[in-house]
Amino acid sequence: MPAWNLRTDAPVALVRSGPRGTFELRPLAPGRYGLSAVTPRGGVLFTERIEVKAGESGAPRVLRVPEERISWEATVVDEAGAPIPGVELRVVRAGMPYDDVAFPSASSSGRFHLETARDGTYSLIASAPGFTTRMQQVARPGEPVVVALERVADESMRQAAVAWLTQNALMLQSAEAGHGFEDMVPLQPVLRDVRVVALGEATHGTREFFQLKHRLFEFLVTRMGFTVMAFESNFAEMLALDDYVLTGRGDPVQLLKGETWDTQEVLELVRWMRRYNENPSHTKKLRLQGVDMQYSPAAVAHVVAYLSKVDPSQVAPIQTSLAPLTERNAGAFLRLPRERHQEIRQVLDTLAERFEREREPYTRQSSPEAWTLARQNLRVLRQYLGHLLREENGGRDRAMAENLLWLLEWNGPGTKAVVWAHNGHVKRGSGEWLDMPMGRHLAKALGQQLYVFGFAFRQGAFQAFNMDPNPPPGRKGMVEFSVTPSPEGSLDDVLARAGGPLLAVDLRALPRSGPAYEWWRRTQPTHDIGFIYSDQGYPAVGSVRALECYDGLLFVERTTRARPNP
Numbered sequence: 001m002p003a004w005n006l007r008t009d010a011p012v013a014l015v016r017s018g019p020r021g022t023f024e025l026r027p028l029a030p031g032r033y034g035l036s037a038v039t040p041r042g043g044v045l046f047t048e049r050i051e052v053k054a055g056e057s058g059a060p061r062v063l064r065v066p067e068e069r070i071s072w073e074a075t076v077v078d079e080a081g082a083p084i085p086g087v088e089l090r091v092v093r094a095g096m097p098y099d100d101v102a103f104p105s106a107s108s109s110g111r112f113h114l115e116t117a118r119d120g121t122y123s124l125i126a127s128a129p130g131f132t133t134r135m136q137q138v139a140r141p142g143e144p145v146v147v148a149l150e151r152v153a154d155e156s157m158r159q160a161a162v163a164w165l166t167q168n169a170l171m172l173q174s175a176e177a178g179h180g181f182e183d184m185v186p187l188q189p190v191l192r193d194v195r196v197v198a199l200g201e202a203t204h205g206t207r208e209f210f211q212l213k214h215r216l217f218e219f220l221v222t223r224m225g226f227t228v229m230a231f232e233s234n235f236a237e238m239l240a241l242d243d244y245v246l247t248g249r250g251d252p253v254q255l256l257k258g259e260t261w262d263t264q265e266v267l268e269l270v271r272w273m274r275r276y277n278e279n280p281s282h283t284k285k286l287r288l289q290g291v292d293m294q295y296s297p298a299a300v301a302h303v304v305a306y307l308s309k310v311d312p313s314q315v316a317p318i319q320t321s322l323a324p325l326t327e328r329n330a331g332a333f334l335r336l337p338r339e340r341h342q343e344i345r346q347v348l349d350t351l352a353e354r355f356e357r358e359r360e361p362y363t364r365q366s367s368p369e370a371w372t373l374a375r376q377n378l379r380v381l382r383q384y385l386g387h388l389l390r391e392e393n394g395g396r397d398r399a400m401a402e403n404l405l406w407l408l409e410w411n412g413p414g415t416k417a418v419v420w421a422h423n424g425h426v427k428r429g430s431g432e433w434l435d436m437p438m439g440r441h442l443a444k445a446l447g448q449q450l451y452v453f454g455f456a457f458r459q460g461a462f463q464a465f466n467m468d469p470n471p472p473p474g475r476k477g478m479v480e481f482s483v484t485p486s487p488e489g490s491l492d493d494v495l496a497r498a499g500g501p502l503l504a505v506d507l508r509a510l511p512r513s514g515p516a517y518e519w520w521r522r523t524q525p526t527h528d529i530g531f532i533y534s535d536q537g538y539p540a541v542g543s544v545r546a547l548e549c550y551d552g553l554l555f556v557e558r559t560t561r562a563r564p565n566p
Contacts, residue, residue, distance in 0.1 A: 014103060030054045031536070032469060036102035037063045042071075042113040044091050046100045066117040070142040074112040076126040077148050083110030084149060090125040091116070092135070116141060132523045134543065139435050153519045158489055160515035165498035168509060172502040175211040175556065177272065181219045190506050190552070191224060195416050195449040196404070198439055200423035200550075202455050203529040205463030205478070207563060208502075208556040209455050210265035216453075216554075217418050218272065221286065228287045228411055229273070230404055232421035233259055235380045236299035238290030245273045245288045253565055260531060261420075264563040287411060291403040291419065291438075293383040293396065295330035300381065303351075306374035310365040311358065314351075321347040325381070338389070345385040352378055376406065394436045397425060401441030422530060426452050429548035439549070453504075454550035456526055458492045459485040460559030464533035471535065480561045481533045483540045490525040491546055495555040503555040507547055520547045 015023050023037075033050040045063040076087040087110050093100040104112055116122060124147055127133040131149035138145055173183045191197060197220060201209045220226035231238060237258075244250045252270045256262045273286045300322050307314045321344060324333045355362065355375050363371045383399035392398065400421070408415050419438075424431050426439040428450070442450050461482040466475055486492035495503060511517055528542030546553065 028052045032098075034098065034100045035061055035063070036100055038091075038102050038104045039065065039115075041115060042104065043069070043115040044093075044102045044104070046093055046102065049098075065115075068118050069115050070118055071113065071115050072138075072142050072145065074114055074124060074145045074147065076107075076110045076112075076128070077146060078131070079148060079150055081148075084128045084131065085110055087126055087128040087149075092123040092125060094121040094123070132543070134523060137430075137435055150522050153489075153522050153524075157515045157519035157522075158494060161494050161519035162497045164510065164516040165495065165503075165505065168505070169495075169498045169500065170504040170506075171500040172212075172504055175208045175215065175502060177211065177215040177218050177268070179215070181223060184216070184219050184504075187219070187504065187506075188223060190508070191220070191451055193449065194451040195408070196419060196442060196446055196451070197226070197417075198419045198421070198426035198442070198450065198452040199554075200421065200426040200452070200454045202423055202457055202527045203462040203464065203559075204260050204422060204531045205263075205562045206455075206457065206460075206556070206559045207263075207265055207561060208457075208559050209554075210261070210263060210269075210562055212455075212502075212554055212556070213418075213420060214265065214269040214272070217269065220416070220418060221276065224416070225284075226416040226418055227284055228289060228407060228415060228417035229269075230289050230291050230407055230417055230419045231259075231261065232292055232400070232419075232425060233261075233290035234292045234294060234296045234298065235290045235403060236296050236302055236377050238288065239298070239302070241270065242288045245270065245277060246285060248274060248278070256565060261562075262565050264565055267565055287407075289407055291400045291407065291421075293380040293387070293399045293403065295325070295333065295384065296380060297326045297328065299377040300325050302377040303374055303381070306366065306370065306377075310362040310371075311354075314354070318347070318351065322381075334388075341385060341388055345382070345389060348378065348382045348385060352382060372410065376403075376410075379403075394434050397434055397436060397438040398441055400425065400438045401445070404438075404442065405445055423454050423528065423544070424530070426454070427544075427549035428452050428551070429545055431544070431549070451551045452549070453552045453554050454544070454546065455554050455556075456492050456495055457556045457559045458496045458527075459483060459557070461561045462529065462559060463561045463564065464529065465531055466535060467532045468535050475535060478564060481535075483527060483529075486527055486541065487525055490541070491544065492526055492555075494519075494524075495553065496557050501557040503553070505553040505555070507550055507552055510547065517547075521545065 013025060015025060017023050030052050033052065035047045035050055037045045043065050045065065047061050047063055076084050078084055085108055086106055088106045089104050089112055091102045091114065122138040122141055123135055124138060124145065125133065125135045126147045126149055128149060130152060132152055134147060134149055136147050170186055173179060199213050217229055240250055241255045244252050244255060252267060256267060270288065273288055276282055277285045304315060304319055307318060324336060327333060355378060359371065387395040404419055408417060424434060425437050427437045428439045428443045431437050439452050461480055463478050463480055465477065466479050510520055523543050523545050525541050526544050527540055529540055
């Protein structure tokens with residue numbers, strides 16, 4: 001079966017074994033494939049990727065039941081909690097660049113017994129006639145899992161949703177900054193008591209999304225007192241850009257290199273923030289910061305530089321211990337054995353204890369601000385190692401939420417911030433891959449002081465990293481892709497039917513009863529694309545409960561590719 005067949009109806013090959021447990025497949029076209037099997041007892045097995053080359057026959061493959069495995073029960077129910085007869089289930093094991101998918105036999109009772117290897121991150125995709133297909137991450141394999149499906153919304157619900165949108169959606173005049181804010185004025189009462197505005201995106205490479213975020217940030221700064229823009233980027237790596245915004249030191253073109261958002265649209269935002277700060281009448285300066293905590297040589301460099309000032313005796317052993325974290329490429333570090341990662345985590349934990357114990361002398365030799373900043377860089381390194389060692393499911397999103405809340409405190413009382421990240425991270429509710437995304441953690445801490453804008457589009461172009469193993473000339477790295485219009489009845493299709501190419505929607509204003517509410521509270525298909533994509537057919541459509549996950553929506557009917565910086 002094609003390994004990318006995750007949320008689409010692309011064909012798969014399903015074969016039953018013979019009496020001796022052997023499978024025979026038809027000849028496969030050249031390409032890369034995933035192979036999986038399900039035993040009669042519910043054992044889910046996967047092989048490594050299969051590479052089929054032109055003119056060659058595939059070598060025999062053996063799928064082995066792992067010696068160490070865990071058993072768990074999965075039940076698929078309707079909204080009343082009753083098991084759904086005849087439901088189909090797919091078991092997905094997360095992988096790169098494609099996920100592995102296995103197909104247990106349909107269940108007449110709605111219940112499944114599964115056995116999997118202990119390692120791996122799993123999700124389930126459940127589908128049944130008359131119900132909306134749903135993907136749900138398995139938080140703790142080995143414990144019972146319940147997947148609840150919703151009845152497909154009927155036509156009267158969809159028509160009511162379109163009618164409500166037509167009456168209540170805010171038609172925006174332009175995505176681009178510099179066109180005034182008259183069309184955005186109705187958002188002021190909506191956001192009056194909000195401390196954090198989260199701006200999602202349905203792709204990491206859409207020009208109109210980036211422009212809208214810039215324009216909305218200008219509005220929030222000049223009309224509502226917001227001062228912080230926080231990206232889904234590493235905390236330490238963003239410090240140099242923050243310094244540029246504050247002081248003008250450095251070249252923003254060079255400082256954006258290596259960032260997901262190394263685009264002309266984001267460069268324009270950075271330069272506008274610098275111009276704003278240059279104005280002496282703006283006494284409260286803007287900050288450009290990061291909340292992420294992935295592989296970060298810059299965080300190591302910052303901690304070592306601080307120790308060289310306050311505790312030189314610690315520099316040499318720390319540099320030696322953390323050397324694997326200072327390589328420009330994270331690949332070598334990730335390939336280290338797990339025991340080595342655990343050793344580095346222990347070094348960081350011990351250093352954190354020393355920071356707390358020596359806080360007073362460290363602060364005397366530097367400053368309270370310098371100690372706090374160095375400790376935060378140490379904190380993000382510990383977050384990364386904890387995430388890598390899977391000490392907590394969804395640890396990255398929890399850490400990003402914690403880091404944003406830390407930024408609010410660090411920037412002083414009353415600070416208001418905008419956070420820029422993918423839709424999957426900013427959601428208030430659970431997502432397909434994350435039960436506890438960053439937005440859900442923030443909602444617990446901030447309540448109604450958090451306002452989450454999801455971003456949606458119906459069709460158009462975007463840029464993404466081409467993950468095809470052998471792309472044709474000119475298609476390597478960050479390239480342009482495009483998608484056709486979202487399916488009829490999808491979230492994107494209903495938003496388009498409101499009649500405007502550019503919309504803002506306040507979902508908090510939706511009545512909590514009636515047919516429009518019934519449509520909005522249900523799971524709907526929507527475009528969902530991250531940093532990577534593929535010429536070979538990668539899923540472009542996911543699903544979302546918009547009313548559960550977002551406070552509002554920003555919609556672009558047709559998109560274009562973000563412009564890369566030279």
